[in-house]
Amino acid sequence: MSLYQHFHLHLIRTIVTVFFVWSRFMNRRASANCRYQPTCYEHAANCYTHALLIMPAFVGMALLYRLSDNRWERITAWVYGMGLCALFLVSTVFHIITWKKSHMRSVEHCFHMCDRVVIYFFIAASYTPWLNLRELGPLAAHMRWFVWLMAAAGTIYVFNYHEKYKLVELAFYLMMGFFPASVVTSMSNTEGLHELAYGGLIYCLGVFFFKSDGIIPFAHAIWHVFVALAAAVHYYAIWKYLYKAPSADTLLEL
Ligand SMILES: [Zn+2]
Numbered sequence: 685m686s687l688y689q690h691f692h693l694h695l696i697r698t699i700v701t702v703f704f705v706w707s708r709f710m711n712r713r714a715s716a717n718c719r720y721q722p723t724c725y726e727h728a729a730n731c732y733t734h735a736l737l738i739m740p741a742f743v744g745m746a747l748l749y750r751l752s753d754n755r756w757e758r759i760t761a762w763v764y765g766m767g768l769c770a771l772f773l774v775s776t777v778f779h780i781i782t783w784k785k786s787h788m789r790s791v792e793h794c795f796h797m798c799d800r801v802v803i804y805f806f807i808a809a810s811y812t813p814w815l816n817l818r819e820l821g822p823l824a825a826h827m828r829w830f831v832w833l834m835a836a837a838g839t840i841y842v843f844n845y846h847e848k849y850k851l852v853e854l855a856f857y858l859m860m861g862f863f864p865a866s867v868v869t870s871m872s873n874t875e876g877l878h879e880l881a882y883g884g885l886i887y888c889l890g891v892f893f894f895k896s897d898g899i900i901p902f903a904h905a906i907w908h909v910f911v912a913l914a915a916a917v918h919y920y921a922i923w924k925y926l927y928k929a930p931s932a933d934t935l936l937e938l
Pocket of ligand 1: 779908
């Protein structure tokens with residue numbers, strides 16, 4: 685056998701092996717109005733990737749609470765922390781139900797809606813520390829309540845058009861994710877905004893995997909990892925620039 689034939693055979697074997705491995709870990713892409721059915725490996729990965737973050741989210745919330753110097757910081761730590769915990773908790777419960785209790789159609793449907801709704805509230809909660817603890821211009825300060833109005837509007841949308849227009853839903857998430865960032869133009873203190881942008885970029889890169897079910901094995905679990913990484917970057921920035929640094933009140937006491 686010539687070197688070329690040997691190489692050719694090796695290449696075909698590799699392609700067959702890769703195809704076999706992929707088809708074992710991933711199902712076919714779903715048709716337009718159906719949901720993708722993950723393999724049991726993918727189900728497990730979807731559950732574990734967010735379940736493992738429930739405890740760290742609670743610890744993270746407690747840490748910010750302890751670092752708070754006043755009531756406003758404590759309320760903010762609580763709101764942000766609850767958003768963080770709720771995201772990982774609801775996502776985990778939803779994925780467990782889709783995996784183990786998919787025959788309970790209405791329960792699964794309900795948790796699928798909760799999984800989508802919690803994302804809107806999570807985005808609002810993630811912006812809360814920046815909106816509450818940074819000095820903003822008079823117009824930008826209105827974003828403090830407007831983010832929650834957007835989250836409520838998203839919730840109404842989910843209850844009326846759940847899974848009907850997937851691209852519209854994605855556009856809403858991106859709008860909710862980016863629009864509140866416009867307040868940075870009125871911030872005099874810009875510390876931590878790089879981290880805020882990096883986190884946003886990681887979420888956006890993750891969306892590529894969110895849309896790749898049935899094309900890339902474990903696409904949804906990879907999306908979960910991107911969410912976890914982005915949330916960690918944002919947490920780090922909030923901890924470092926909004927809580928760890930002594931507040932103006934503390935400086936006055938010294
Ligand atoms: Zn998920």
